[in-house]
Amino acid sequence: MIVIPTTFLWQSFDHPGDTMILGIKLGSNFVTKIDKFLSSWKSAEDPARGEYSFVIDTHGYPQLLLKRGNITLFRAGPWNGIKFIANPSPIPISDEFVFNSKEVYFQFGNQTSVLSRLTLSPLGLPQSFTWNDRTNDWVITDVGQFDQCENYAFCGPNTRCEMSRSPICACLDGFIPKSLADWNFSDWSDGCIRRTPLECSDKVGFLKYTGMKFPDTSSSWYDKSISLKECQGLCLKNCSCTAYANLDIRQGGSGCLIWFGDLIDTRRSTGDGQDLFVRMNASELGVPTKKRTFSKKLAGIVSSAIVAGIGMLMLGIIISMRKWNLRKKNHCEEREEDMELPIFDMSTIAHATDAFSNSNKLGEGGFGPVYKGILIGGQQIAVKRLSKSSGQGLDEFKNEVMLIAKLQHRSLVKLLGCCIHEDERMLIYEYMPNKSLDSFIFDQTGRKLLDWSQRINIIGGIARGLLYLHQDSRLRIIHRDIKASNILLDDELNPKISDFGLARMFGGDQTEAKTSRIVGTYGYMSPEYASNGYFSVKSDAFSFGVLVLEIVSGKKNRGFRHLDPNLNLLGHAWMLWIKGTPFELIDEFLIESCNLSEVLRCIHVALLCVQQRPEDRPNMSAVVLILGSEIPLPQPKQPGFFMGENPHEHSTSSNRHVTYSGEEVSLISLDPR
Incomplete structure (x- = not known):
């Protein structure tokens, strides 16, 4: 005889891991204090607990959440008597939802004809699997499809998100964007605020929204027994109440759900939404608070006011359009040709x-x-x-x-x-099949694969790309992070400049800017930028010069090793130049394939670009011209961040230093090796 124990020290169904099957409950037991939730694996190969979890949140009225750590990513919403309002497709519509004083949970219904399970992937995506008797294997039958509106609080507080709209975020009626500037740039995270503060009086009403996914219920109050009319009355009596709705949609609706404060994560549903009543001042609803009798005189006053109002409105529209057009012109020339960037889910x-x-x-x-x-x-x-x-x-x-x-x-x-x-x-x-330039020129094997004709083509392509950014595009762009790892190579080894995260846009007549936040990569930064935060097209030219020396030599400026430990790559190139032996800089794998006059010209151009003073450096239009011609060039001056003893100076004192902006600074603090 099998004896079934009445108490358990531990059972697996209380700790479902990443998978939910028939009989497992997700939720909380208020008596035993046991919370049951799905948690993802750390990776497909590592079953340790990962970042993501599916939980029943019991703050306010219970709702199903997808979380990463403590951050809510997706909210399926509260139970409406039949299902979770915003049910992602892999989650089965269960007929087993229990919520009482002892526990709250949901679980699969009695669907015994099909063996299925729900799994939370390491990336936080719910996946539905069904057992295939023919192949004796689990088959993915559905994957969670979360559109942008399903991203928790995507549009910010007091908004509604609608995928059929453009833009998809809109303020609730009677609300305005909290930050109009951010809103106009499609940053809706700050949401909306009321146009006029909500009155605590009888001069309020409710605006009905149909087909809605309810706002976050973590700060809500509920009563399962009262009617919708009683619910409205309770909301009117509480000055903090901002919205109300039915709790259960079955049998015409019952129960009361009341929100306080901001309404967060509300969207227009695709067909399964419910009615939401948002509290508004009567003036925002456009209805009078008391019955009035209007005389002809008052009607005339109103008519005049309407005419005047229309006039003021038209004037306001004209002024607003002028300001908007001016702002558009200043922000981006020829904005009418803006590109719409596709959004991938x-x-x-x-x-x-x-x-x-x-x-x-x-x-x-x-x-x-x-x-x-x-x-x-x-x-x-x-x-x-x-x-x-x-x-x-x-x-x-x-x-x-x-x-x-x-x-x-x-x-x-x-x-x-x-x-x-x-x-x-x-x-x-x-996709760039040949990855980045650094994987070639700094790799012992990769260096052999780039002959001189390919390297000079790469140098010319980078120069033309920078010329486009600085001069030929509608926007004058300073990249601020030109380096070997940000140059990608296509299948024919043509270069493409990438990574514009640190780039800055200049106005048409602007030539220089200053920042207190120095960002970029040491070894490629110009002296004036690294020391004082000044950047311009000439700071990009400096980075280009460093990169050319790296392409020619196959060695990194940062971390350069030489017999003289005080020399970096710039110092080494400079010393070879003034000694008349610049060819010693050339990568040993280029000796047989290179055109010596072309190599010498590239070294010359690079040294011109890395000169100490920005005004001494050529701009990229001059660089492109120089690389494609044989015009005579001026002699370069000492480079910025030069380290070493200048043989042209005869002095008993040491000249091992870095000089920029009239100061001497140890390179160790700027370019650690």
Whole structure:
């Protein structure tokens, strides 16, 4: 005889891991204090607890949440008597939802004819699996499809999100954007505020929204027994009440759900939404608070006021349009030709990259890791994923999207779109099969694969790309991070400038700017930028000069090793130049393939670009001209960040120093080796 114990020390169904099957409950037991939730694996190969979880949140009225750590990513909403309001497709519509004083949970219904399970992937995507008797294997039957409106609080407080609208975010009626400037740039995170403060009096009413996903219920109050009319009365009596609705949609509706404060994460549903009543001042509803009898005199006054109001409105519209047009002109010339950047959803990118598997990882930079992907149509892409620990954040992400989406040149990498999934931010580029330039010129094997004709082509392509940014594009762009790892190579080894996260846009007549936040890469920074924050087209020219010396020599400026430990690559090139032996700089693998006059000219141009004073450096139009001609060139002056003893100076004192802006500064603090 089998004896079934009445008490358990531990049972697996209380700790479901990443998978939910028939009989498992998700929720909380208020008596035993046990919380049951799904938690993802750390990776496809590591079953340790990952970042993501599916939980029943019991603050306010219970609702189903998808979270990453403590951050809410998606909210399925509260239970409406039949289902969770915003039910993502892989989650089964359960007929088993229990909420009482002892516990709250939901579980699969009695669907015994089909063996299925729900799994939370390491990327936080719910996936539905069904057992296939023919193949004796689990088959994915559905994957969570979260559009932008499903991203928690995507539009900010007091808004509604509608995928059929453009833009998809809109303030609730009677509300205005909290930050109009951010709103106009499609940054809706601050949401909206009331046009007029909500009155605590009888001069209020309610605006009905139909087909809505309810706002976040974590700060709500509920009563399962009262009617909708009683619910309205309770809301009117409480000055903090901002909205109300029915709790249960069955049998014509019952129960009361009341919100306090801001209404967060509200969207127009695709067909399963409910009625939401938002509290408004009567003046915002456009109805009088008391019955009035209007005389002909009052009617005349009103008519005059209407005419005057229309006139003022027209004047306001004209003024606003003039201001808007001026702002558009100042921000971006010829804005009418703006490009609309495609938005990729998370599931598409996850599928394309095989859930960001390590086998698809192309590399990692300051922004974060880059993955290779293949879209369903077969197009190859590169996905740059913002790292949480990256020094670059939302501002740099927006900056890159806004700038590169407007730039089109054969020497610039093409941005195909972006993906924003809560705090996940990704840029989708055309795929460059030969990766970045540094993987060739700084690699013992890769250096052998680039002969001189290919290297001079790369140098010329980078120069033409910078000329386009500085002069020929509608926007004057200073890149501020030109370096070997930001030059990508296509299948024919043609260069394409990438990574515009640190770039800055200049006005038509602007030539220089200053920043207190020094960003970029030591070894490529110009002296005036690294010391005082000044940047211009000449600071990009300095970075280009460093890069040319690296391409010619196959050695890095930062971390350069030489018999004289006080010399960096710039100092080494300068010493060879003034000694009349610049050919000693050439990469040993180029000796047989190079054109010595072309190499000498490239070294000459590079030394001109890395001169100490910005005004001594050529601009990129001059560089492109010089590289394509044989015009005589001036002798270069000592480079910025030069270290070493100048043999032209005969002095008993040591000249081992770095000089910029009239000061001497140890290079160790600027360019550690």
